[in-house]
Amino acid sequence: xxxxxxxxxxxxxxxxxxxxxxxxxxxxxxxxxxxxxxxxxxxxxxxxxxxxxxxxxxxxxxxxxxxxxxxxxxxxxxxxxxxxxxxxxxxxxxxxxxxxxxxxxxxxxxxxxxxxxxxxxxxxxxxxxxxxxxxxxxxxxxxxxxxxxxxxxxxxxxxxxxxxxxxxxxxxxxxxxxxxxxxxxxx
Numbered sequence: 001x002x003x004x005x006x007x008x009x010x011x012x013x014x015x016x017x018x019x020x021x022x023x024x025x026x027x028x029x030x031x032x033x034x035x036x037x038x039x040x041x042x043x044x045x046x047x048x049x050x051x052x053x054x055x056x057x058x059x060x061x062x063x064x065x066x067x068x069x070x071x072x073x074x075x076x077x078x079x080x081x082x083x084x085x086x087x088x089x090x091x092x093x094x095x096x097x098x099x100x101x102x103x104x105x106x107x108x109x110x111x112x113x114x115x116x117x118x119x120x121x122x123x124x125x126x127x128x129x130x131x132x133x134x135x136x137x138x139x140x141x142x143x144x145x146x147x148x149x150x151x152x153x154x155x156x157x158x159x160x161x162x163x164x165x166x167x168x169x170x171x172x173x174x175x176x177x178x179x180x181x182x183x184x185x186x187x
Contacts, residue, residue, distance in 0.1 A: 002040040008187050010046045011128075013111040013142050016088050016099060023095035044119065045128050047112035047175050048182045051105075056143045058104030059138030065101070092136075110166055111142045112175045114152060117165050125157040163168040 011018040029041055051068070066081045085101060092099045110130055118127040125127070130151040134140040140147045146167050151161040 002038045005040060005041050006040050006042045008046050009043065010048045010182050011047045011113075012050045013108050013128070013131045014097045014105055014135055015048075015050055015107075016136060019097060019136055020088075020091055021094055022128070023097060023133070027095070035036060043125060045115055045124055046182065047108075047115070047178050049108055052107070052179070053106045054105060054143075058105045058106030061103050061105040061139075062101045062103050064105050066155075087166050094157050098137050098138045100137055103135075104180065106140045106143035108142060109172065109175060110145070110148060111181050112179070113150050113184075114166065116171050116175060117162070118152065118155070118157060121157060123152075123157055127151060127157070130154050142176075145176060170179065 009018070009022065009025075011022070017055075032039055032041070033161045051064075053062075062081075065085070066078055069081050069084055086100075089099050109132040115124055115128060115131070131142050131148075134147055134151050136141045142148065142151075145163060148166060149159050149162045
């Protein structure tokens, strides 16, 4: 008899370390399966926003990284960010991620709403992988409704249904409450 193991991942769809962590978790789960461990894993993603001040239309990803992370070492600035990005690329490559710093970085509330929608359709894990790839490898804006609908369609969700859902405000309040809960827990 298998033991049920529930894993909740509090994550943002624009967090590179969340993408890396999820890939590492997938590898660990594969090893557990190969070892025939009597465990039944259930994974659920919960919303988090790294930067709730980002606009929906997005800002240049690299410039945002430089303004956010370069400021900690003002005498190093851009060099600090270059070191961080090289490290991120190296670690990402080790788990099959080809990071791109091109494109925009934007507010992720709608991507989290879509993940909640996908959870109800048993497609959340496939969709989160697709959203990570869209943002980090294909330089897409995961706040754009067309990008979100395309990602949803790639995992087998109905595009028209997704667009209708995203154009509404359905579950926005619930997603915001979950994000606030994560902040209160100091995640």
